[in-house]
Amino acid sequence: MNVTTGLSFLKQFPLFQILSEAEFDEITRNAEYRVFPKYGHIYLADDASDQIFFLLKGVVKVGTHSEEGREVIKTILHPSAMFGELGLVGEDVRPEFARAMNQEVHCYSVPVAAFRDLMRSNFELCQRVLSLVGSRLRHTEDRLEALIFKDARTRIIDFLKECANKRGRKVGFEMLFKHCLTQQDIANLTGTSRQTVTSVLNELRKENLIYFNRRSILIRDIARLT
Numbered sequence: 736m737n738v739t740t741g742l743s744f745l746k747q748f749p750l751f752q753i754l755s756e757a758e759f760d761e762i763t764r765n766a767e768y769r770v771f772p773k774y775g776h777i778y779l780a781d782d783a784s785d786q787i788f789f790l791l792k793g794v795v796k797v798g799t800h801s802e803e804g805r806e807v808i809k810t811i812l813h814p815s816a817m818f819g820e821l822g823l824v825g826e827d828v829r830p831e832f833a834r835a836m837n838q839e840v841h842c843y844s845v846p847v848a849a850f851r852d853l854m855r856s857n858f859e860l861c862q863r864v865l866s867l868v869g870s871r872l873r874h875t876e877d878r879l880e881a882l883i884f885k886d887a888r889t890r891i892i893d894f895l896k897e898c899a900n901k902r903g904r905k906v907g908f909e910m911l912f913k914h915c916l917t918q919q920d921i922a923n924l925t926g927t928s929r930q931t932v933t934s935v936l937n938e939l940r941k942e943n944l945i946y947f948n949r950r951s952i953l954i955r956d957i958a959r960l961t
Contacts, residue, residue: 784822
């Protein structure tokens with residue numbers, strides 16, 4: 736992907752479809768096209784929250800590390816996602832990292848100050864940003880409740896269903912989704928261990944509920960997956 740293609744793709748982001756041509760031009764004048772190598776960090780915890788990012792290509796994981804050094808993945812992002820957005824609502828320093836996964840990441844970064852200026856003059860943009868931030872906070876609360884009230888098998892199954900519903904391709908009763916996650920990544924996303932993920936996935940395969948390999952998971956019948 737090059738800069739010209741990137742700008743065309745950026746214009747299709749849901750957040751930007753409400754902008755006038757003049758407003759979009761203002762954003763792109765302040766935007767910087769950036770490429771990060773696979774497994775490279777886009778930002779680290781304690782970096783200044785002075786840029787927001789718009790993902791054009793690649794997959795990004797956002798997470799933190801526990802005091803024991805264990806990685807905790809908060810979310811996995813795919814193209815057309817905005818991230819690092821909490822600088823828009825008062826965050827000064829990053830509490831988390833954002834890292835490219837198994838391929839190069841192409842994105843645009845926009846200074847928080849420039850984006851705030853546009854939000855001040857475009858009420859609908861402001862509302863959409865606040866709605867996005869609120870939606871992500873609710874998602875985080877849902878995951879916290881799941882850690883408290885649901886067992887490991889249920890959390891892993893919920894994760895599979897979420898992936899299938901968001902990124903899956905339906906074929907009859909079956910749902911196929913491709914991914915770039917290791918079993919350790921799935922464990923870090925679901926608050927379990929790699930051994931538990933391996934055990935649950937193998938159990939589901941023996942029950943003929945799923946089939947999986949390193950890069951894809953096939954759910955035989957999502958209604959039966961419990």
